[in-house]
Amino acid sequence: xxxxxxxxxxxxxxxxESDDLVDQFRQALLNxxxxxxxxxxxxxxxxxxxxxxxxxxxxxxxxxxFGAIYKEIIGKNFPVMACIGISALVEPQAKIEIExxxxxx
Numbered sequence: 001x002x003x004x005x006x007x008x009x010x011x012x013x014x015x016x017e018s019d020d021l022v023d024q025f026r027q028a029l030l031n032x033x034x035x036x037x038x039x040x041x042x043x044x045x046x047x048x049x050x051x052x053x054x055x056x057x058x059x060x061x062x063x064x065x066f067g068a069i070y071k072e073i074i075g076k077n078f079p080v081m082a083c084i085g086i087s088a089l090v091e092p093q094a095k096i097e098i099e100x101x102x103x104x105x
Contacts, residue, residue, distance in 0.1 A: 002041050004100040007031050008091055021058050021095040022065050028098050029073040041104045043074040048101040049081045055095060056085030 009024025009031070010016045018024060036042050053059045059066065089097050 002036065002039050002102040002104050004032060004035055007098045008094040009096060016093045019093065021053065021055055022062055024095045025066060026069050028096055029069065032098060032100055033073055036102060041102050044077045045102040045104060046077055046079045046100055047103050048079050050099040051083040052086050052089065052097045053083060053095065054086060054088060059083065
């Protein structure tokens with residue numbers, strides 16, 4: 001089992017390049033994919049995801065964008081997922097944080 005916790009939408013230097021929720025979502029998924037690859041796994045091995053977002057209304061309003069980005073980066077793997085609206089994250093600039101569980105074959 002492979003556990004990823006607290007993946008946010010910053011780059012490899014831990015700098016947020018955007019304050020936009022969708023941009024941070026894209027970067028968080030790219031980060032997840034890179035972490036999985038480094039551990040000998042991939043997006044198709046993800047079994048669970050929990051998304052924490054600071055703007056639930058913004059998330060709902062842009063669902064088609066989220067779906068397209070998810071399919072582009074993660075593919076056609078649809079694990080058990082939950083999306084939870086929260087007031088803030090540990091990183092003040094973060095708009096989304098994602099936890100992942102994957103099964104390495």
